[in-house]
Amino acid sequence: MRGCGKPRKDASSKRPRRAARRDQAARALREDSPPYGTAAAGTPPQSSPANTEIGGCSQEAPLRFIDLFCGIGGFRIAFERAGCQCVWSCDWDRQAQITYEANFGERPHGDIHTVAVADIPPHDILCAGFPCQPFSIAGVSKKLSLGRKHGFEDKEQGNLFFEIANILEYHKPAAFVLENVKHLKNHDKGRTFQIIYETLTEALGYTVYHKVIDAQGVVPQHRERIFLVGFRKRRYFEFPEFPREGPKLESILETEVPEKYTLTDHLWNYLQAYAAKHKAAGNGFGFGLVTGKDIARTLSARYYKDGSEILVWQGPSKNPRRLTPRECARLMGFPEDFKIPVSDTQAYKQFGNSVVVPVVGIIAKAVVSALRRPADSPSELVLEFGERNDTADTSKPKARRMPVKYRIGRKRT
Numbered sequence: 001m002r003g004c005g006k007p008r009k010d011a012s013s014k015r016p017r018r019a020a021r022r023d024q025a026a027r028a029l030r031e032d033s034p035p036y037g038t039a040a041a042g043t044p045p046q047s048s049p050a051n052t053e054i055g056g057c058s059q060e061a062p063l064r065f066i067d068l069f070c071g072i073g074g075f076r077i078a079f080e081r082a083g084c085q086c087v088w089s090c091d092w093d094r095q096a097q098i099t100y101e102a103n104f105g106e107r108p109h110g111d112i113h114t115v116a117v118a119d120i121p122p123h124d125i126l127c128a129g130f131p132c133q134p135f136s137i138a139g140v141s142k143k144l145s146l147g148r149k150h151g152f153e154d155k156e157q158g159n160l161f162f163e164i165a166n167i168l169e170y171h172k173p174a175a176f177v178l179e180n181v182k183h184l185k186n187h188d189k190g191r192t193f194q195i196i197y198e199t200l201t202e203a204l205g206y207t208v209y210h211k212v213i214d215a216q217g218v219v220p221q222h223r224e225r226i227f228l229v230g231f232r233k234r235r236y237f238e239f240p241e242f243p244r245e246g247p248k249l250e251s252i253l254e255t256e257v258p259e260k261y262t263l264t265d266h267l268w269n270y271l272q273a274y275a276a277k278h279k280a281a282g283n284g285f286g287f288g289l290v291t292g293k294d295i296a297r298t299l300s301a302r303y304y305k306d307g308s309e310i311l312v313w314q315g316p317s318k319n320p321r322r323l324t325p326r327e328c329a330r331l332m333g334f335p336e337d338f339k340i341p342v343s344d345t346q347a348y349k350q351f352g353n354s355v356v357v358p359v360v361g362i363i364a365k366a367v368v369s370a371l372r373r374p375a376d377s378p379s380e381l382v383l384e385f386g387e388r389n390d391t392a393d394t395s396k397p398k399a400r401r402m403p404v405k406y407r408i409g410r411k412r413t
């Protein structure tokens, strides 16, 4: 049964009806998105009690979420589109706060360490794309580690994951959605992920599902990120299937691009020489030269430096160019009316740090549907018995060869 015990490989991607679900995901992406940032913008945090989760979450009231480490609000757009209401946001980066406020009408709270957990409003879903940091549990049990910052290597700012854990422990939201780099699973030889997983499951009691998702099925960018979805009560959940192939870069490129985005001779010569040097040494470094028929490499927060990971080919007689900030917004699935009130440098950093909005949007809808269904109870679970096919040993009594294969899940309809 997924969601219990030790971290294990994702099984959901191997499930049947994959193709149908992929089509469904592709259809969902073509849907017109409702305007965002209007319903909840400027509304004060709700102080109603946390959802009691009797059966499914209330059908009428919008589910409330908090937007932790919100950056420029990628999670917020996605969850508002799924019908949820943002009741609190937090990010200490002043430039990100400017973009967030321009789009959502409210300035996020600053450093999470300065916020008392009780001052965060009750919520149903905790959303967080948190920075990946090292930590060590040498001599500190995971239960003891909750709420304490000592024992962790990152003494300067404490470990942000444990800020999330503290909020989960205090507010007990019905669900959470966490996002991080794919590398989180291997970080510190797997210890980081193990601590995170065990804290969420064993210490906090959530049922946790996780999957690495590549955004290239929905935007023209190869971008793999790990998502962890947790439910306080055991709930049936499967990550939606994403299309394997999606749009190409031509769908996001602007037609008239100012000259300032074309690389100078100096920078272009430097990048070519650097790539040649590394190639000669047998290293893989190279710039990512693309045309409209390609998809881009992962946009990083460092794109503002030289743009080398995604350079747009402009023909043989012209140097390539960087993406414009608007093209970066599109590459991350942000809507056309998303305001970019900061400098190009800041905008590149902000989009490079962000989530791909339609990826989170699809997950958000699946999480909301799971919360609207009644939590799994034993009567809803089925045990399917069948004969084990691999038993060739006919010498054993028949009774011992009977029902050993089983499946636990919801009834198939």
Ligand SMILES: C[S@@+](CC[C@H](N)C(=O)[O-])C[C@H]1O[C@@H](n2cnc3c(N)ncnc32)[C@H](O)[C@@H]1O
Pocket: 069, 070, 071, 072, 073, 074, 075, 090, 091, 092, 093, 096, 110, 111, 112, 113, 128, 129, 130, 131, 157, 160, 350, 353, 354, 355
């Ligand atoms: C990976 S980014 C998340 C971006 C966001 N998911 C989005 O869609 O734009 C992590 C964010 O955590 C913020 N952050 C890091 N340390 C923080 C702290 N101590 N308090 C509040 N925010 C913090 C950073 O400023 C950064 O914007």
